[in-house]
Amino acid sequence: xxxxxxxxxxxxxxxxxxxxxxxxxxxxxxxxxxxxxxxxxxxxxxxxxxxxxxxxxxxxxxxxxxxxxxxxxxxxxxxxxxxxxxxxxxxxxxxxxxxxxxxxxxxxxxxxxxxxxxxxxxxxxxxxxxxxxxxxxxxxxxxxxxxxxxxxxxxxxxx
Amino acid sequence: xxxxxxxxxxxxxxxxxxxxxxxxxxxxxxxxxxxxxxxxxxxxxxxxxxxxxxxxxxxxxxxxxxxxxxxxxxxxxxxxxxxxxxxxxxxxxxxxxxxxxxxxxxxxxxxxxxxxxxxxxxxxxxxxxxxxxxxxxxxxxxxxxxxxxxxxxxxxxxx
Numbered sequence: 001x002x003x004x005x006x007x008x009x010x011x012x013x014x015x016x017x018x019x020x021x022x023x024x025x026x027x028x029x030x031x032x033x034x035x036x037x038x039x040x041x042x043x044x045x046x047x048x049x050x051x052x053x054x055x056x057x058x059x060x061x062x063x064x065x066x067x068x069x070x071x072x073x074x075x076x077x078x079x080x081x082x083x084x085x086x087x088x089x090x091x092x093x094x095x096x097x098x099x100x101x102x103x104x105x106x107x108x109x110x111x112x113x114x115x116x117x118x119x120x121x122x123x124x125x126x127x128x129x130x131x132x133x134x135x136x137x138x139x140x141x142x143x144x145x146x147x148x149x150x151x152x153x154x155x156x157x158x159x
Numbered sequence: 160x161x162x163x164x165x166x167x168x169x170x171x172x173x174x175x176x177x178x179x180x181x182x183x184x185x186x187x188x189x190x191x192x193x194x195x196x197x198x199x200x201x202x203x204x205x206x207x208x209x210x211x212x213x214x215x216x217x218x219x220x221x222x223x224x225x226x227x228x229x230x231x232x233x234x235x236x237x238x239x240x241x242x243x244x245x246x247x248x249x250x251x252x253x254x255x256x257x258x259x260x261x262x263x264x265x266x267x268x269x270x271x272x273x274x275x276x277x278x279x280x281x282x283x284x285x286x287x288x289x290x291x292x293x294x295x296x297x298x299x300x301x302x303x304x305x306x307x308x309x310x311x312x313x314x315x316x317x318x
Contacts, residue, residue, distance in 0.1 A: 007283075009171075011170055012253075014254060040229075041229065041253060044245040046241075046243035047246035048243060052303075052305035057258065070199075070203040083205055086173075086196075086287050088289065089292065094203065094286070095170050097170075099292075126254050127253070130246060130248060132304060132306075133258075134314060137316070138314070139306075141302055145210075145212050145290060146210065147289070149209070155297070155298065158296020158297070
């Protein structure tokens with residue numbers, strides 16, 4: 001292992017999440033929340049309204065944990081077989097980074113309003129990126145994918 | 160602006176990118192590259208092979224810049240109208256974070272082989288996440304999206 005490549009990286013957030021709903025629930029993705037960027041980055045949002053969807057990359061600073069487990073029990077059920085923490089989207093992970101694809105509602109100066117962000121009020125935002133990615137004249141939108149049985153069975157139960 | 164929320168965050172990479180192709184080109188997304196995690200995270204990958212696609216979140220440490228521009232000229236054409244840097248996927252951005260959706264080929268202990276990662280050899284990896292995200296019994300896969308005219312016209316030219 002080349003430790004030179006694994007130095008610590010220092011990141012300064014570009015802004016934070018502001019939740020304004022009276023009856024707020026960060027798990028309810030139908031709600032609109034705001035991303036408030038530092039005022040010097042207002043112009044960096046010029047043209048963002050032309051995208052309907054963006055990725056939000058944020059820092060899960062509210063996640064409390066005493067250790068960094070490598071295994072996770074999907075659905076928090078102890079009877080389920082554990083899987084590696086990186087094989088899940090569990091928030092307790094080696095680097096508590098959040099990634100959510102959201103609908104962009106509108107932008108006002110250094111603030112954007114988005115629907116579908118499952119982050120707490122005050123969460124530091126590290127980056128936002130337009131969706132989708134592209135290469136060689138095609139958009140990268142994957143609709144043909146495979147997921148683990150522990151997830152597909154949960155999804156099927158909800159249908 | 161509440162500066163308390165904007166403290167610097169320290170992140171330790173979980174591993175790095177290893178590119179092995181003799182004729183390597185990080186722009187060629189058909190090539191397979193490796194993500195080598197620190198050995199203590201090997202078990203955190205258990206079950207990852209059940210996903211066909213994952214997101215890779217990484218740190219663009221090879222991006223050199225003297226300042227942090229807020230505007231970007233799409234396609235590096237000075238005649239194009241500039242847009243805000245956060246309205247593009249340009250690597251020179253306030254936090255040089257990379258995000259790529261890749262195909263998972265196979266896993267061997269603490270190493271995963273992926274196709275489609277546009278990152279240089281040695282790039283620090285911050286997190287990996289299964290694709291797609293889900294909520295309330297449905298996968299979040301967006302196929303109905305809107306992009307800016309500067310991009311749609313470029314995509315159309317390639318068809």
